[in-house]
Amino acid sequence: MSSQSKQALCRFCHALCGIQVQMEDGFAVKVVGDKHNPIYQGYSCPKGRELPYQHRHPERLLTSVERLEGGRFGSIPFERASAEIAKRLQVLIDRYGPRCVALYSGTHSFPYTASQPMATAFMDAIAGPMRFTSNTIDKPGKAIAMALHGNWAAGAQVFENADTWLLVGSNPLVSKTGGIPNSNPALRLHRANNRGLKLIVIDPRRTETAKRAYLHLQARPGEDPTILAGMIHIIIGESLYDSDFVRENVQGFEDLRQAVDAFTPSYVEARAGIPAPQLLEAARVFASAERGCASVGTGPNMAPHGTLSEYLSLALITLCARWLQQGDRVPNSGVLMPRRNAKAQANPRSPAFGYGEQLRARSFTDAACGLPLNALPDEILMPGDGKVRALINLGGNPVAAWPDQDKTVEALQALDLHITLDWRLSETGQLADYVIAPKLSLERPGLTLPNESLSFLGVGFGYPEPYAQCVPTVQEVPAGSDLIEEWEFFYQLARDMALQLKLQTCYPWAVPDQKPDPVALDMRCKPTTEELHRMMTAQAHVSLEEVQRHPHGFIFDDPDARVAAKDEDWSWRLDVGAESMIEELQKIGEESFPPALGCNSESSRPFRLTSRRLDRIYNSNGMQFKKLSRPYSYNPAFMNSRDLDALQLSPGGLIRISSRHGSILGVIEIDDDVLPGVISMSHCFGGAANDESRVREIGSNTGLLCRFESEYDAVTGMPRMSAIPVAVHSVT
Template identity: 25%
Template sequence: MPTNHPSICRGCHGGCAAWVTVDGGRVVRVRPRAGSPFNLGHMCVKGLSAPAMMAHPDRLTVPLKRVGERGQGCFEPVSWDEVMAAIAGRLDAFRRESGPHSVALGQGTGRPHYFHVIRFANTFGTPNWYEPGLANCFIPRITVSNLTYGGFVVGDYYGDTPPRTILFWGHNPLVSGPDGELAFPVKKALAAGARGIAVDPRRSETAQRCDLWLPIRPGTDAALALGMARAIIEEGWYDREFVAAQTLGFDELRAAVAHCTPAWTEERTGVPAGLMLEAARRYALDKPSILDWGVSLEQNPNCLQTVRAVAVLRGLTGNLDIPGGDVFGTELIGAYPVLRQALPPEAQALRLGAERFKLLGGFRAFMPSAHIPTLFGAMRTGQPYPVRALLLFGNNPLATVADSRMVLNSLKALELLVVADHFLTPTAALADYVLPAAMWPEMDGVIELPLVAPRAVFAHRQLAQTGQCRQIEAMLDDLAVRLGLPGAGEPLHDIFNARLRPAGVTFAELANGGMVMPPPTYRRFAEKGFRTPTRKVELFSKGLARLGYDPLPSYAPPPESPEASPETARDYPLILTTGARRSEYFHSDGRQIASLRARRPDPLAELGPATAAVRGISDGDWVRVQSPRGQVRMRARVTPDIMEGVASLDHGWWFPERGPGNFGELESAANVLTSAGPPYDPAFGSYQLRGLLCEVEKE
């Protein structure tokens, strides 16, 4: 007889409350569950498709060992004991022969096992772990928020005071729904009368619901933010009381943006000056306002100062820690025990890229990690030292890391590649061992939402078992025990319960569908100030100055752009942006599922009507998109909802229906066109994924 169980969907890095129906040990249905302020009784098609994904005939259900040449996708099944013994033996040999730092770990964005991977890396003794977004997604915004106002902030969609203005900057939450900042509260706020402003080269699904759309030239966000800051200051739109009492460096910032006139801003960004001024006025004066920012700000070599330029707008307008504005989270539960102290100082000094990129891998980094281009370079070249093995957990770098050909050559150079995933991805097809990972209804977990600025905590429990699939934390614990690592064998539920102790609840209690969500608090700064060294919002960042970085935000054009590289622009006159989200897929996930693929069958390149007409391209044509690094094949979508002169490409594409050895991972992957090369952001090591140059031709 079917039974219904409360759970939390983890099909992306959101967290929708769900009902899961189990019949005969199989998940047969997922539907939204009421009671969570984050999804409001709704779910997206990814979460609803979980039963189809779990039962898909191509799903990995047993451990596999490679028996053919690397890349052919030829494997044979092996037992868990055999595969774990073999992997542990190889890791131990690398540890003894060339040091733990010769082993690296990688993982995908926002997965439930995130911190357990870091825990394993620390206890094994390697500083070289990565996640594709650390330099190019989220961590720069967290770090800049900590430096500027002493904590990460999110929009207050959940309190009693609704926002009046929402400035969506490089963010499309109606589709992407990240980190608990899901589409549904945003839709509710807009429906209740909040006026939206969208900064995006695409008139995205979110932008279509906004009053103002600012089509911006990709990679020039810092220029727009500095122009808005100047307008807010010079027009007197700033919050004089808040600025005087709660900020540091107003006069310095005013001087730094004096040259950023409306004409200067329009020339660099393509945003009409009048539109920029109207957006700045509304955000500053029609309060409370939320600044809902996204990943596009971080995907350029001027990452630090781009995020800083946007961040100071909150301080100038006083839209911080107020009802209906951008608010801090609450320390509801304990931190995950990643056992950072187990990693000795001499190992930390070996972290690839740490000495150069201090906010990515240094002591001030939010989650110190390796620099991906430097790490992959060490795999290929052995410099500055060899990286011989890579363990990947829920990560498909052939589709999701910049410069796909570089990634392919790096993976082929490894002595050992282990991949844990749900399906045999293009990356997994290169592996020596492939481990079948559990999906979210097959796992136990605890999640705080929104991430990093939490307002509530939930839990979910294992409800089903498919084949021999294991939770990734269990795989890591198995290896830790075999390798004799510190903390090995500590039960996962003990970790959960220790973390939940401050909330006064156990994992078992919370996993029955409960939620801990205390009432919000606001204006904490009035009594305690902000959690920065000066107790102020640091428009002039003393922390950055001490680290040797510019304490004031500034603009630099993308290194590959019409402004900075006009010779390249003659051959590649269009501006390339990548990473547009589609509701059917989570990065490279989901293309096996027939219902999802029917909705979104092909990789798309979006072009404006004039841009397409000049090239003889019609809607639906297959086209070749070329950059200085290569070319990919896409289907054209001709639409007025994109800035002319820009090509926006879907990312994460491969073709699982073709089978191993023929996945087409270099055929339509946007990252064939992107660059993992220098120049890099001096603080985070971020590289250019947007604002690059390209050309599009009809096939």
Template identity: 40%
Template sequence: MMELKTSICRCCINQCSINVLVEDGKVRSVEGNPDNPQYKGYTCVKGRSQGSSLTDPARLLRPLRRRPDGTHESISSGAALDEIAAKIRRIVAEHGPRAVAAYWGTQAAVGSRPVSAPFFDAFFDAIGTNMRFDPNTIDKGGKHVAPSFLGSWGAPLQGFDAPEAILLIGINPWNTYTGLPAGSPRRWLVDQLAAGCKLIVIDPRRTEVAELASLHLQAAAGHDVPILAAMIKVILAEKLFDRDFAAQHVNGLESLTQTLQAIDVQGVANSAGLRAEDIAEAARTYARARRGYAMAGTGPHMTGQGTLVEYFVQVLETLCGRWMRAGDTIKASPSLLPPVRPRAQARAPDAHWALDGRMRMRGLKQSRAGMPVAALAEEILTPGEGQVRVLFSWGGNPSIAFPDQRRVVEALGKLELFVQIDPWYSQSASLAHYVLPPPLPLEVAASSIGTEHLALRAGYGQAMAHSQYADAVVPRPPGSDLMEEWEIFYELLVRMGYPVDVRPWGHPPSSPKIHFDAKPTTEELLTRFTAGSRVPLETVKRYPGGHIFDNHLIVVEAGDPANTDRLDIGHPEMMKMLNEAIKESAEPEDPRYPYRMLCRRANHFNNSTRKAASNKGLAYNPAYLHPEDMLDLGVDEHDEVSISSPLGVIRAIVAPDAHLRRRTVSIAFGHGSPQDPLADPAIFGSSPNRLVATDQSFDRFTGQPRMTNVPVAIRRMGFSAPAEPER
């Protein structure tokens, strides 16, 4: 029997509404849902190909336990959880709770996190460890930390609501699905441009989105901070900023103006390979628009200056008055979360940006972006009090996702207990003591709550109050032993005698926890976790294909007249770092490493998960070079090269990209063999993280190292690669 069922794709942050054709319990096809008012039939190749993953012979259907010889054997989920709980109990008793660490990765974020994160948090809260890590500190951690210096506004930014100008810095929404709202990124952007919106892109590559830009500043990598500072100087000098907003809500204008006196717009342009007139035009275009938003992506954040980049993005937004005001309606009001009460008032910067957690190296601390991922390997390898001995990895792939891969792989091998939650025998799963496979997305119920929650942050989530619920569309494979991620942490809580008290995801810290005496179902969790939401879940369920719930949208309230807090656009710490960044951008290049390695994403790869059904026959990550650089190196397309940094060397296969600036190499992360850096790149891909040092150039607040704009050398390979340097 053939049935057409609606569902929600969970391959990435876009969370497309999809139609799934099911015959006798098997998925025959996945297509976009043309009747959904937000997505209008849009999906990507990853989403359309996910049906094949359900029956992929490489899929794990039962838990695995590592044997003494390093191979794995099947084990029941009950026995695996019993053994894991016993080992954690012993290790915590001997070494304390800090010996236990956890990492949730990007697949957790886009998959089951709204349902599973409450149990994840409850389990590690019960143990008493704050050694919890996530992708924020190797992605865009500065977005979380910058408000500690600027302060924050009690209402969202204008965001996707009728922008007249958009500024995108080092981001390509065609592949990241950020920077433009959920749905078809191209269709939405073309509609805005047709309505008169101006698009400004700053990127060393002429990406697909840059092709549509009104103005593309194709700057040399690593110059984002000076360019932003130069733009702000133009805005201040020409009095293009919102003077009323600044007078009422802003401190630091004089300090910022004085610091920017040292900025020479022409000098910034010369260093970045731009024209000063184009920098000035970008500033004028953005500032003169009545509404708009700016978004910095992984490119500028991965330079090791993420906090500084994000601070100046928010300074730009503040000067241009992009914060929502009293009476403004939040068009993307979340439906399945409790209604918030935004107020049009400032909150002063924090007295201190750090939270309670402390690392044992480089003075790193826990910030609002989380614990610094880049130091986790050292926490495992460094003996002494507080040494990490246990790691849970949920929805991540540390062995190829973390910087300084050689050190990471060594660290994973030293763990007393490494648990990988993974549907595939990934590079990290092959190193784990236990591998616990969860069901795949189409086998479990879900809602759009994750995308709705993101909508309150500029550059993320939705442009409208869309919501959707989806039941599981197919059963789990016969004979499988799979546990949803929340079940794993629920069962561990029970086995270790901890109370099962969880706070729903996306709810404020002051909200009460929910206690469970018995194991619920996923459907029951979604019902309980959405209690008190702006739109009842039962109402959302009446529209299985998704719906815009635009009645009773959230309206920004007036600020408290007694509030005296102000945003600080001239914070002394940030002004000092700006001067340092300007000097660094003008430093001469090391002639031994004349190229700059840039991060890149590919729409047909699901981060480190690579499937033949979606990879268009390209199973590896090419090293893209400008054709003239290929000519200089004496290489043709498909030739092999070695790429080396002071830390290591990798093999890579070349491909041309005429949209790159000269002397750059652009390559996707999340590939390569953790055991052999010089393994055949046509089979395993190449691992740029092997070239990234964690302790040389890094964001002092998040610990995020320089993972793009990395100085490298490239040479044509014969039959052997140069040896890796000694540590």
């Protein structure tokens, strides 16, 4: 038996942790964190440590499969599947036009560098406008808010040297995203607290992160804009904002000042449940610090007014001048991305919405966050010109992850052609015509370019330092298997349809300056993944060859990278008074609100159901692993013991949770870190049929509690997926 250890990138989730893989006879047997990695520093999570088992999981597809008569699935060689799909797609396009083909890029398309760019190249080649991503049911408000507010060319201050930080509905110790860098966030927070960081967390649950905060504002769900507006009210009223920065770089200040005038500490206390002294302290701590930023998590985006929460967090950062200034050191000037053109000025604002493809459903248009996924099921189900008839599902599991599960299933069943790329026959794969089986993390090369690209996108994302890693394939695919990388599917499909593909050489959405021209691929001689990586890093600040010289990853310090002065006669400003956001904030101030939640409320739906992350589960992946499904293989309904006592409920008992639109069963668990009046549940559980008789095995799908066409954001399409008003009844 031969044994060795190899460096790799974990791609179970988006964090791309540097790991050490112990091999025996060429196959992985154990994964640990790479202690020699300069930023992950030996970190690994339970999910990453299960990679060896995932590669030999009994549910894993080792060949692509096709749907046979009677609904059974049978193995099919990939090249034959591609040829059949190409023929069927071409018939549909010839008859109905390219709009009939839709692409959905799910969460698991992100960690693999070439997957999404090649999918985009394919859609470009067929001139298909119907491109959807999981962003519009995750954090769509980020992109819309940034487009309305504007982006700062030099970027924001980073966590590493912050005196304070504000997390709104974000729990990065579990989610590995949103504020604290996802490379070993627990260690980073520990070091920050030791140096005196004053972390402020707004969350209805005392999360793992909130327990380590200087100040936790345990707010009622859905009231994040109220609290942020209250903090801005205090900062403006007490003249704690940076008046010089506002005068030189900001517009809309007076509109914002008037809009937050009604959000006094007493009003915020009555509405959001935050004691006025706590709100005052939070505002003063944040504004009086020299350095620090704010970031908003998934939960507030899934709740009503998610874009407004994001926008007000940006306004808060801007009022306190928490953007890098002239002469500041640029913490990450780029490695595999082009070098950042860091200047102390606002970038030109791009349209937030109202352009591009006009959707038939609910008059949605393209937007900074992408086409609203909210519309896709209706675009499939609605008859007439423009109907979507074919769907390519890249790395997603819509049946488990999309809201409104009933309508999602109905739409998927109505397709003429449905292709899913997934490592197992998922709930969505069971409804597909073809499921293309991909290679997994250790069977393909890896590059940290996707995560680095996030450094240029929003506050608190990506790498705060110029870090990169490139790793080769760790192990071969199983003998007798027929597996591909996702990019190969789109390349082969294009060849079968006689299409020319043009690949973007970097992530163009993350480059605010002039975009590099796409590169035409050789359609006769298929490139390798390594060759694609070289193409995609052609404009890199540091060459790919130099990155490869450091197998454990490396921080490519650029001590001379400093923020340049604003261009002469530069007129663009950051906008804290965008008309649509001010109007939305004013409406919030005018609406009525319940004086209490839960057992103290007289409402017919007195509780609020909120989303939460589980450390061992990543969306719909993890519950298939015995080690990761402990202690729960289902998603418990976590409630405060005070609510259980008042309702005479017991831990382990069943409750019926009912919204305006549907109901699910929940298995009660006590969590006194949850605010009374709140039920905290994870999404993506319940399976395809949501069989209530198996709720203690598979849980329930919270998507059954919301509807695409009700209580949705008019721009992003995000329905109300968190802070959902619900009633609770015991089930005997």
